[in-house]
Amino acid sequence: MPYDTAIDPEQVRAFLEEHPEVKVVCVCNHDTPSGTLNDIDAIGAVVAEAGALLLVDAVSSWAGMPTSPTSSQAAVYVTGPNKCLGCPPSLSLVAVSEAAWAKIEANPDAPFASMLSFTDWKNAWKRTEPFPFTPSVAELNGLNAALDRYLEEGPEAVWKRHALTARVCREGIKAMGVELWPVSEDIASPTATAVKMPDGIDAGPVLVETRARYGISMSAGRAETRGKLIRIGHMGPTAQPAYALLAVSAMGGALKALGAKVDVAAGLAAAQAAWDAAIDE
Numbered sequence: 001m002p003y004d005t006a007i008d009p010e011q012v013r014a015f016l017e018e019h020p021e022v023k024v025v026c027v028c029n030h031d032t033p034s035g036t037l038n039d040i041d042a043i044g045a046v047v048a049e050a051g052a053l054l055l056v057d058a059v060s061s062w063a064g065m066p067t068s069p070t071s072s073q074a075a076v077y078v079t080g081p082n083k084c085l086g087c088p089p090s091l092s093l094v095a096v097s098e099a100a101w102a103k104i105e106a107n108p109d110a111p112f113a114s115m116l117s118f119t120d121w122k123n124a125w126k127r128t129e130p131f132p133f134t135p136s137v138a139e140l141n142g143l144n145a146a147l148d149r150y151l152e153e154g155p156e157a158v159w160k161r162h163a164l165t166a167r168v169c170r171e172g173i174k175a176m177g178v179e180l181w182p183v184s185e186d187i188a189s190p191t192a193t194a195v196k197m198p199d200g201i202d203a204g205p206v207l208v209e210t211r212a213r214y215g216i217s218m219s220a221g222r223a224e225t226r227g228k229l230i231r232i233g234h235m236g237p238t239a240q241p242a243y244a245l246l247a248v249s250a251m252g253g254a255l256k257a258l259g260a261k262v263d264v265a266a267g268l269a270a271a272q273a274a275w276d277a278a279i280d281e
């Protein structure tokens with residue numbers, strides 16, 4: 001499957017019908033290296049119908065868009081507070097369904113007394129239970145503060161802010177004369193915008209220029225997409241339309257400096273127009 005597309009739930013259905021022996025399906029919600037979204041709710045429904053368990057990586061999507069363990073019917077749903085919550089790194093947030101607990105508990109080989117063990121953690125969230133290991137006190141306090149901030153702003157408002165930032169970014173990139181990486185905007189993530197490099201332009205020197213000229217950091221692709229795309233992250237505190245304008249400006253300026261044909265002014269005007277349209281709504 002090409003990295004600029006999303007997983008087709010019908011393809012998952014067809015595969016599971018051909019392979020009834022499959023018991024566990026793993027899926028990434030937001031494929032961060034390519035800025036594309038997989039429809040985990042639709043995939044989750046297919047997996048549930050097939051009687052298999054779904055493992056979801058929602059590290060860079062949860063808290064930045066509407067996604068949850070329940071809507072995806074996930075057996076295990078993993079996320080991290082260091083992406084869309086803007087927390088210090090090092091913790092993992094994991095939701096485990098009743099069906100997954102039943103499977104773990106029925107497995108005599110399930111790890112215990114180990115960092116890899118869910119069993120050790122099953123009751124650790126309760127006030128009455130001890131942590132199985134020394135708690136990461138500073139990070140837990142950070143998580144607590146970030147969750148307060150998230151709930152005070154309100155999840156819907158936070159998702160809207162991410163969606164608007166991404167829209168402002170995409171409108172700016174397109175109007176500048178540069179293509180988005182995802183084949184369709186329907187699958188473009190609200191938490192990161194992947195941009196396709198124009199023909200003959202390698203992403204490496206563009207990233208050097210955005211940083212050297214404007215002090216703005218962006219990310220490269222991975223493995224086979226390295227050099228072909230650039231990712232503009234807008235997660236957590238960086239999900240602000242003003243940052244999208246800066247990103248469009250820096251990417252445009254860097255591309256122009258490297259000889260690409262881009263209309264930076266048109267990009268900035270379109271980005272601003274998308275922002276204004278949301279303000280005036």
Ligand SMILES: *Cc1c(COP(=O)(O)O)cnc(C)c1O
Pocket residue numbers: 028030031032057058059060080082083089090
């Ligand atoms: C960042 C990321 C990870 C890894 O999270 P770390 O906190 O860096 O360990 C895993 N999956 C996705 C989709 C990510 O974006």
